[in-house]
Amino acid sequence: MSTRWYPIYQRGNPQLRVFLPNFWLKLIRSEHEQPPNVVQFACSMEMTKYDIKNYLQKIYNVPVVDVRTRIALGKTKRDQVMGYVTKYEDTKLAYVTLPKDVKFEFPNLFPEESKKQLEDDKKSLDEAKKNHKKYLEKNKHRPGTPGWFSI
Known part of the structure; x- marks a missing residue:
C-alpha cells in the first residue's frame, strides 16, 4: 500500500500514472x-x-x-x-x-582486469611526477621565468 498522493484523474486530461510502492x-x-x-x-x-x-x-x-x-x-x-x-x-x-541446490555468490564488483588497470594508472602517474620534478629542477635557478620560456 502506498501513502503517496497522485493527481486526480480528469476525463479530458489524461495523465500518466505510475504506482510507486513504499517497499524497497x-x-x-x-x-x-x-x-x-x-x-x-x-x-x-x-x-x-x-x-x-x-x-x-x-x-x-x-x-x-x-x-x-x-x-x-x-x-x-x-x-x-x-x-x-x-x-x-x-x-x-x-x-x-533459498533452496539447497541454489547457491548465491555475491557479485565481484572489482575484477582482476580493473586491478591491472589501476596498477598501470599508478605507474603512469609516478612517471608523470618524475617528469614534473625534472622540469622543476631544470628551472629552479630562474625564478619568475614562465614555463614556456626555456633554453
Missing part, C-alpha cells in the same frame, strides 16, 4: 559467515516476512524457502561539546533462505 529491498554483504543459500537484505521497516517473500518471488522470480527478519538498532552518538545524544535510524534485516 537492498542486497547487503553479511557481516558473519552464512551458508551459500542464505542471502541478506536490508528492507523497509513496514515489510513483513510475507511481503519480502512475495516481492522476491513475483518481481524477481527468486525461489524462496524461508524468510527471517530482525531489526538492527541504529548507533547512538553523544556530541562532545553540547552533550546531546543522536541516534541513527533502525534498519530491518531480512535473511532469505
Whole structure:
C-alpha cells in the first residue's frame, strides 16, 4: 500500500500514472559467515516476512524457502561539546533462505582486469611526477621565468 498522493484523474486530461510502492529491498554483504543459500537484505521497516517473500518471488522470480527478519538498532552518538545524544535510524534485516541446490555468490564488483588497470594508472602517474620534478629542477635557478620560456 502506498501513502503517496497522485493527481486526480480528469476525463479530458489524461495523465500518466505510475504506482510507486513504499517497499524497497537492498542486497547487503553479511557481516558473519552464512551458508551459500542464505542471502541478506536490508528492507523497509513496514515489510513483513510475507511481503519480502512475495516481492522476491513475483518481481524477481527468486525461489524462496524461508524468510527471517530482525531489526538492527541504529548507533547512538553523544556530541562532545553540547552533550546531546543522536541516534541513527533502525534498519530491518531480512535473511532469505533459498533452496539447497541454489547457491548465491555475491557479485565481484572489482575484477582482476580493473586491478591491472589501476596498477598501470599508478605507474603512469609516478612517471608523470618524475617528469614534473625534472622540469622543476631544470628551472629552479630562474625564478619568475614562465614555463614556456626555456633554453
